[in-house]
Amino acid sequence: MTSSPVVLITGTDTEVGKTWVTSALFAYCQAHAPKLKVALFKPLQSGAVGDQEHYHRLFDLEQSPLEVNPVSFQAPLAPPLAAARENREIDLAPVWQTLQHLQADYDLVLMEGIGGLGSPITWEWTVADLAQAWRIPIVLVVPVKLGAMGQAVANLALAREKKLMIRGLIRNCLTPCTEVEIEQWANQTLLETLTHTPVIGTIPYLEKAEIPNLAKAAASLQLEALLPGILGTGLEVH
Template sequence: MNTLLITGTDTDAGKTVLTTALAAYWQTYYSAKSLGIMKPIQSGTGDRELYNQLFSLNQSLDEINPLYFQAPLAPPIAAEREGANIDLGKAWQAFQNLQRSRDFLLVEALGGLGSPVTYELTVADLARDWGLPTVLVVPVRLGAIAQAVANVALARQSGVKLKGIVLNCTQPRSDQEIADLTPVDLIQSLTNAPVFGIIPHLADATDLAKLTQVASQLDIERILDFKF
């Protein structure tokens, strides 16, 4: 399956940065192959508009994001505010259409693995039910080790196909701070999951050349694992 889900430990972990970096890398080095980007559920403005602005995807906003709610809240709450239902069948159909029509599909989750999709399902449940190979983004900050351990445990308990972890600097960090806050060897030992690399803090997260460079410094082959 040439599909990858980007999820995180929490909101603002860096899912969008990794997704845009991978998309920038793809359109630079695999331009002959078609790319799709999808965010199944979005609450509030942001990601779908960014993807539409940055990349030549030939996708409508509804194809990028089939379920949209105005309030920047958890989807069950945002949907209730609008008197709407969360129609996962609609999102699944949009996902299947893109998967059939694109050589590779990047799917960005909402929130973290434990974030609610409905009153019954979390992002981890959705990743399992849709059979999505998954990369977990862990922000470089105090508590990151515990977050990584807890989220990898949730992924495994839920049956998620977790490929590994990417660390993301949500603010400027020195090499020493990164080593102290997110020691790679310790995280890999505790989670038994590979760390594919570290994304530095980006002053401009829309600079496609910089995003491509950042992606190239990750273990990109293991992340994308693209089969031609």
């Protein structure tokens, strides 16, 4: 049986909009490709309330909470430190098993990362190590703010060191941004030149997590580059 494709939505750091981008892609699929079965996946979560709760609050999901997020911790810390506070060991086996289950039952898995590519998920592995070992292509979310271009360069240097498949960059407006500010803080030409990676779109500032606005934001992305053969210009819109 052929496994369904997975894409990892990672970021330059924590709090850069990975959840918004993942939500926008899922909302787009619901609106424009209702026959496509899409799963949301957050492999590890730190904090009493997090992305799993956000996804279930926003969307009417067929997945159970554990199918969205198989491993979680109470403290809002890096997973190995959060696990240590609870006297637990991080076991990636249930994470891998859940991902395999989702790939068997769904057409596409949108996997949200933890922090940036260099963020630790165990005492030995970073997010980049997991993507390398499991051969998951990535898209990097770059926040529109001062300093983001340097972080993008550093994250993609790590991605290339690990020989990851990189689909592109998505700029995300964390606050209301003018076109001038976008080009000053996350200049497309400079990002593409320094990282040798295409910018496949920009998510505008969204004050509220509303499904129609999220779907509209994702529609502006170069979806064929992000999910080749799955979403793109040839997609039938319903």
